[in-house]
Amino acid sequence: MSSVPVKHSEQWRNGWTADKPPLLDYNFIPDGTPYVLGPQAGFHYRELGVTQSSRGTLSAQLVRVIKPEAAFSDWRAYDADFHFFYIWKGHCRMENEAGQSMKLERGVAAWQPALLRHRLYDFSPDFEMFEMFGPSFPAMIVGRNTPLPERAKTLPAGRKGQYLFETPESFVQGAGPRKFFIYRDLGTRIPTEGRIHIHIVHASQAMIGTGGTGWHHHTMRQLFWVFDGSAGFTINGFKDVRRVKAGDAVCVSAGQVHDVPDMDADYKLIEVCIPADYETIDDKVPA
Numbered sequence: 425m426s427s428v429p430v431k432h433s434e435q436w437r438n439g440w441t442a443d444k445p446p447l448l449d450y451n452f453i454p455d456g457t458p459y460v461l462g463p464q465a466g467f468h469y470r471e472l473g474v475t476q477s478s479r480g481t482l483s484a485q486l487v488r489v490i491k492p493e494a495a496f497s498d499w500r501a502y503d504a505d506f507h508f509f510y511i512w513k514g515h516c517r518m519e520n521e522a523g524q525s526m527k528l529e530r531g532v533a534a535w536q537p538a539l540l541r542h543r544l545y546d547f548s549p550d551f552e553m554f555e556m557f558g559p560s561f562p563a564m565i566v567g568r569n570t571p572l573p574e575r576a577k578t579l580p581a582g583r584k585g586q587y588l589f590e591t592p593e594s595f596v597q598g599a600g601p602r603k604f605f606i607y608r609d610l611g612t613r614i615p616t617e618g619r620i621h622i623h624i625v626h627a628s629q630a631m632i633g634t635g636g637t638g639w640h641h642h643t644m645r646q647l648f649w650v651f652d653g654s655a656g657f658t659i660n661g662f663k664d665v666r667r668v669k670a671g672d673a674v675c676v677s678a679g680q681v682h683d684v685p686d687m688d689a690d691y692k693l694i695e696v697c698i699p700a701d702y703e704t705i706d707d708k709v710p711a
Contacts, residue, residue, distance in 0.1 A: 436505045437575075438481065438559060442618035446481040448645035448675050450659065455671025459488065463564070466495030466547075472673035474647055475560040482506070483560035484647060484673070484696070488552040489514070491495040493673075497545035499568040503575070506558035507536040508612060508622065510694060512651055514551035516544050522584040529592030533610035533622070537583040539576040541568065554649060554694055556622075586611055597628065603688070604631045613700040621700035627653065627691040636685035639709055644702035646676040648695040657686035660710040681707045 440446045451473040459468035466486055474484040487509075489495050515529040520542035528544070536542065543566065565572055588594075588611050595606040608624040625648075636656065656671035660681040668674060676682060 425669075432446050436617075438505060440481065440619070442701065445619065445645060445678075445698050446478055447676055448647070448698065449477045450677050450680060451477040451552055451673075451675040453673040455669060459486070462487075464496035465493045466493075469646075472647075472649060473675060474556075474673075477647075477675040478560070480560045482556060482558045482698075483499070484554070484556045484649070486552065486649075487555050489547045489549065492547045492549050495545075495547045497543055497547075498566055499541050499543045501539045501541045501565045501572060502536070502557070502562045503565065503573055504538055504557050504559070504562035506556065506611075506616060506620065507538075507562075508620075509534050509536075509553045509555040510610065510622075510624075511551070511553045514548035516548065516551055517546040518542060518544050518584055518585075518587070521621075522582075524587070526587065528587065529589075533588045535586040535612055535615050537585065537615070538567070538579060540583060540585060541565075541572075542585065556696070586615060595624075595626065604628060604634075604637075610694075616678070616700070618700045619698065621697040623695055623697075625693050625695050627655075627687050627689055630689040631655075631684075631687045633686075635692050636683060636687075639681055639683045639707040640675075640704055641681045641707055642697075642702050642704050643678055645678050645698040646695065647673070647698075648693045649673040650691070650693045653688040653691035655691050656683075656685040658683050658685070681710060 435500040459470045462469035468490050470486040472484040474482050510533045511528055511530055515527060518528050519525040520540055539708040544639060594608045605629050606626045610622040612620045612622045650668050650670050650672050652670050654667055657668045
């Protein structure tokens, strides 16, 4: 199930566009970084280093239920440029003021428009999701009848959330140097007007002794979070990342030369590309 989101440039108040994306510094957040209590009861949160790397333009976090019976489930709306989440464990239910109501289960990718009241509730004990905001700490308006900021009057009245469910047809095979991977587009390109592309990347086979991807760089800023398997990953000029595994998160700056020399057959990750359209350029082996 999905719906066609309404495009509205006025949602993006901080000024960055696909042509002028924000900075994203290199950062590596290893698995094992602790979860902490956060603003909503019944959940633990693990920040993935994006707030620091983007200087507050974006955030990315893991959210998991610790007490389903006490989990915050009130109506809320975010005064955000961007709100996205991907459920990678468990399930919950969702309803919003646009009349959408459904069960959200493992594999669902959701984009929520600005200042649309909604609520998530009836969480399974194993519920966990990957969540992004822009800016990093948007205001949250709690309550079904709490007045929204004046800005809400300028946004399209017919805006709806977008909820994409995973099917076998969701994945496509990569080509050329990406032939080792299959990809699932999580639908953020259109609602963000080309600012952000998020996809799931799965290894389609092990990559050992093949030369890997080779040294290359992208014109985009890149964030990825690994949720299965492991891969070699080396960035020119940095010695601390030699292998990434499930739970690790990495931010890569535009133009930063890197290489994936090998990977497991079960290697899986969420990759965020800023902007959505970019070039990949082959590089020589660094001296």
